Amino acid sequence: MNKKSFFFLIVMAFAVNTSFAQILVENFNYPAGDSLTGHGWTRHSGTSGTILVGTPGLEFPNYIVTGGNNALLYQNGEDINKTFDSLTAGSVYTSMLVKLTANIPAAGYFFHYGRNPFNTFDFRARTWLKPDGAGYRIGLSPSGNADTVFTTEVFNIDSTYLFVIKYTVVDAASDSISMWIFKPGDNFATEVAPTIGPLSMAAADISPGSIAFRQFNTDQRIIVDNIQVSNSWLLNVVPVEFVSFSATAQNGKVDLAWQTASETNNKGFEIERSLDNKNFTVVGYVDGRGTTTQTSVYNFSDKFDVNGTVYYRLKQIDFDGTTAFSNTIEVESNLITGFEMFQNYPNPFNPSTTIKFTVAETGMASLKVFNVTGELVANLFNQTVEKGTVYTVNFDASKLNSGVYFAQLSQGSNVKNIKLILNK
Secondary structure: OEEEEEEEEEEEEEOOEEEEEEEEEEEOOOOOOOOHHHOOEEEEEOOOOOEEEEEEOOEEEEOOEEOOEEEEEEOOOEEEEOOOOOOOOEEEEEEEEEEEOOOOOOOOOEEEEEEEOOOOOEEEEEEEEEOOEEEEEEEEOOOOOOOOOOOOOEEEOOOOOEEEEEEOOOOOOOOEEEEEEEOOOOOOOOOOOOEEEEEEOOOOOOOEEEEEEEOOOOOOOOEEEEEEEEEOOOOOOOOEEEEEEEEEEEOOOEEEEEEEEEEEEEEEEEEEEEEEOOOOEEEEEEEEEEEEEOOOEEEEEEEOOEEEEEEEEEEEEEEOOOOOOOOEEEEEEEEOOOOOOOOOOOOOOOOEEEEEOOOOEEEEEEHHHHHEEOOEEEEEEEEOOOOOOEEEEEOOEEEEOOOOEEEEEEEEEEEEEEEEEEEO
């Protein structure tokens, strides 16, 4: 059997907590489908188009996360806010992960700072999205619409970015705002020159005491997650320094190896696998070395036969529960021999989503979709399949109502179900 391998050499740092004054953390660790107004957020505008919890949570290499789901800004309606103690001096930073799953038809702002108590007119550091061809540009305005400054760079749909928005209170002068946009692989360990700004406040200064999210278009598809508010650059890191991370596929398994030059407070690593580089599953765990300045070598074998490209990443876990993700590596692996249905993508979706599956034996297989009452709503697939092939099926739910559905893959006595969330 041919041996195929991929080697990825990196020198990088995992993000772990250091000393900073954290004001607010929101990882949306609530049941999917819940309204955020039931979990500490307050509606200040709109009576429909509720902002819901989606799944799974967004992830970003080396960014501090603690699990949870995400928030879906998918409609034109409800706007929400969360307050904190007003800042009368210094700076406040808000970092968050942002992903667009479809382009927006027109420009609009989706985030801003406000006062505490909250009002509906003192909106500062409005963060904009503007369509540009197949992608979009990102903008920042101190208060109104006319003073918006947009990036020259066009960003990609269906990619996750790290946003950091800073508001600085300036004594006896106009306050200022700045924004950073980081892509996977960027170094955000220290505060560098901003992507936009600093911009001086044209309107009256405020003492920021709230963050808010706005829905501005019925066709917007914005996902936000892992929000952290702090009065200092809270992305400071103490490194778990990596030397290498590699994957080799042979003899029906994938051998992973990684090496660190130093570690701090490192409990261990979860090993995660994906077939689409989007939906990852935990396949193993390896203990870390705690705190050490010595070189450490790790190995893990994943007994998983797959036909095609497999993606792996490491989830580093601190003793205090803080987590961070490594960059992702890929490997061309061997033939799938198991019965498996992978989580659909996207999920939640509107109106269509993709489901992938494989089978253990050549023969008839069926893929059906049921609603929560067990009623059959779609026959997606019913034909002969071959062992070792990845099948991709599209589910168009344009004629169905929003809600939870279940996809069921059957072959002989083998049955597997996954949950689908349709959010129109």
